Amino acid sequence: MKKRLWRILFGAVLFIAAAVMNPSDQWFKIALYGLSYIVVGLDVVIKACKNIIKGRAFDENFLMTVATIGAMLIAEYPEGVAVMLFYQVGELFQSYAVDKSRKSIASLMDIRPDYANVKRGEELVKVDPDEVQTDDIIVIKAGEKVPLDGIVLKGKSMIDTSALTGESVPREVEVGSDILSGCINLNGVITAKVTKEYEESTVSKILDLVENASNKKSHSEQFITKFARYYTPIVVIIAVFLAIIPPLVLEGATFGDWIYRALSFLVVSCPCALVLSIPLSFFGGIGGASRKGVLVKGSNYLEALAETEIIVFDKTGTLTKGVFLVQEIHAEGVSQEELLEFTAYAESYSNHPISNSIKQAYAKEIDSGRIANVEEISGHGVIATIDGKKVLVGNSKLMKKMNMPYYEGELIGTVVHVAIDHIYAGYIVIADEVKADSAQAIKELKHANIKKTVMLTGDTQAVAAKVAKELGIDKVYSELLPGDKVEKVEELLLQKSEKGKLAFVGDGINDAPVLARADIGIAMGGLGSDAAIEAADLVIMTDEPSKIATAIRISKKTLGIARQNIVIAIGIKVGILVLSALGITTLWAAIFADVGVTIIAVLNSFRALNVKKL
Structure with a gap:
């Protein structure tokens, strides 16, 4: 860029010197124009010649070369040099624009770790993250990037997850x-065991997603590519006819006048404003989305998101936290504290999520000396002796098996019944907790003109109906197997319009087939399974459903900018093409229609990067 800038400045000085020279020094004046042209335009001419040899004749280099050399041949030296000079200014501006966009995204993705501190015996060895194996022990010091995914074995610290999730609050x-x-360790020293090799780690997958996103082009980009392929040869043929036919058939028409018009026509026709600004818009949109913690795997998915009509959600881990918590304790004949204590002791040897939630609610140390004769009955529950008392903890099947009367009313959630010394002591209700922003997410989606929200879950009808009502979801299907979810999505796909899209949001391994079947698959990336993230087209790194509405707003804004650029570029170009053909405009207007429109379109594309208020 610096070399190009110096060439432009030197060429401009020569151009100005030639322009202000005395007309009597005509040959010296022409020589200065020629030298100025060589300084600013030689690389364009060389590129055009190379592309012709390779069979790629009709590009902007060819158009600029023909137009400018043609202008020089008909003695329009100032305009010939000016066209090339301003074209190079436009190219410099474009390079700056693309470079700035890339740097903006690169700064967001500056998460690739340089090294890992691996513990070898009593020593710490700095190695490349690629060389670290699963189960190796690594140490992350304050201020260092976490090099690989792992589980903390020792230490306590705050970590900055903003590069991955867009969240500014440390965890x-x-x-x-x-x-x-990819996270940054802020204060303490952490010792961790590696759970994934670098190629499978979060940072590697994110970088791969971002680097490959540009390979999947949107319909708008595909349209522009095809448009430029046919458009450029057509305008070159029209320009040739414009230069030759009118002087032969029109009385008083001169070749010099019509060649000048044809050259203006060629300059205007250069499609670089479209070819550059449309991909740049989507590139900016993808970068803006990543700032918000939404990874988009391609421009085509970002474009499709703007046309979404139906959004289908999985429940557990998507709209709910996927973490079971004690929601209600109902005691009979004992206090709630005693009921919880006996239940926690009976469940102390189990690692089942339900058992863990009870122990978490109890939150006290378990004295194993108080427990005896623990018997686990698969699919039923646990029988244990605690403080000499026989305690039954389990579901309704266990109560029936032991001929124990129990509460049979309808309860929403997983119900754990408890009996102490053959007397029913009450029940504990355990349920998944709805995510804090799930209700807001559904509300925002409806404001974004999503026609229908649907929830699919394998949970019971009572639990599913309660969550759907709480969140304001339009339709719910419960007690589904993974295969049933695919069938329901197939049915829902028939309910959308021809151009409309259906998005599915999920997080589990069993959601992978549905994510792949939907028009747009959206995975929860923070806690979601690798299979779901792999199958999805978008990944929400924060696990927040509300980010889906944000992604839709970004997609609509990006698509709007791309369409504006198409209208601006084609509209102005067609207008000046007609005026050039009629001889009303000069090469200076042609320069504006090419370089000026490109700069306007590029500046407009920059707006896609600004997502602060979305």
């Missing part, structure tokens, strides 16, 4: 916490 990690590569 606390301690022993047992999962840590993701």
